[in-house]
Amino acid sequence: MSVVIIIPARHASTRYPGKPLVPLKGAGGQARTLIRRSWDAAMAVPGIDRVVVATDDDRIRDHAEGFGAEVVMTATTCRNGTERCAEAVANLGISPEIVVNLQGDAPLTPAWFIEDLVRGLRAAPEADLATPVLNCDGRMRADLIADRRAGRVGGTTAVFGPDMHALYFTKEVVPFAAGPFADDEETPVHHHVGVYAYRPDALAAYATWPEGKLEKLEGLEQLRFLEQGRRVQCVRVESQGREFWELNNPEDVAKLEAMMARMGID
Template identity: 35%
Template sequence: MVNALGIIPARYASSRLPGKPLLDLGGKTMIQRVVEQAQQARLSRVVVATDDERILAHVRSFGGEAILTAPDHPSGTDRVFDAYCQLDAPADCIINIQGDEPFIRPEQINALIALFEADPRTQLATLVKPVVTSEELFSPHMPKVVLDARGQALYFSRHPLPYQRQHAPEQWLAQHRYLRHIGLYAYRPDILAEITRLPPSALELAESLEQLRWLENGYHILTAETELATLGIDTPEDVARALHYLATSS
């Protein structure tokens, strides 16, 4: 049995939604919903890693576990590593659960844990989902990923890959099975320590996708496929969609 530790990075600052983790979504804050979903997965512990005392106090108020990290981390991965070092808790893998994904499903987290159970040599893991609409395919806000025959990521891009030169773009989805990246990450602890020491890479800066830094430096990212959609909260429009989802799914 793999000992999997769940860490949820949650910043207060957001250019589009300040205080995002504390947004009320149907009577519960976003961060409480993330924590409660994660607690249903096969995780030995779920901890919120935050830069803000208000988030820290709120998580503790509903019985969650939270830890205060440095305020100036450039990425959620760095915040996760900060929290892991403070916790000093043994783990076979660490799951980075996005703090703005209030409807993350436990089975999605478990799918990543299963990759480490199947092969303890797994370095990094993430989720992919089949693209089903042209909107998804051509949206730069929904990164795509191409895999090798073993299910390891070859490249991530905000542009649809592969480019099909024999077909018009409106035909691409009918001609090829495209995969979208779902931003849930898992790391072996020693690998997490290594990747947080890497400087930003050329591909990462070009695409603004952190995982390209890992690929560019020779690390392997294994993937698990999910059919379940996610709903990240980044804009006021996303909040409206989340409230609609809650109203129609209850």
């Protein structure tokens, strides 16, 4: 039973063109690009059989191959990372048990997030895919709200039922809670961590479905599964003292570098 990590990366990002090649300085002052740090995060996960960067850009391909990554080229018409992963698996001609989509803008993803994610999908045979959710403390919730008030497209939140099946994902901060909350206090909000573990047949089917109305409105690819009536299993993950954030906007570079400095990540 094999698990493959695909890292989708495109240069022509609407919000942040060239994002995969943006350098991020670690605690020791060493700069590595976003795609390199995402690759390093993937390579640190135990039990993974293969890690592949999927891109449509020669600059990203050349850079990734330069640091030793395996790269597969995909079409410029892929509308999101899930479509790119589906094409990558088809182009590689592989049939793994599970395909993990580690977004190229999430270099602070701890290895145990992905380990828990794979276990979560294996434990939920009725689910077509699984994705992690991280309970927000007061500080993370406040950061999410600050992004929305400033008009920035920041992190995503998830709501789910008692069986952990996803009900909805949104760029808004839900559920509503009046607060206030202390920085280290648990809140009812769950941050959706942009990593997915798919069953290959569900991933292949996704690429054949039209873009959903909610998916288009929210700009969230995982909503296509919900709009098609597919089950998305949310998997709770624990931070274990690690800070987590994704690079969505240019302003996030300083935030991620500060987090790496505090955590001692080179």
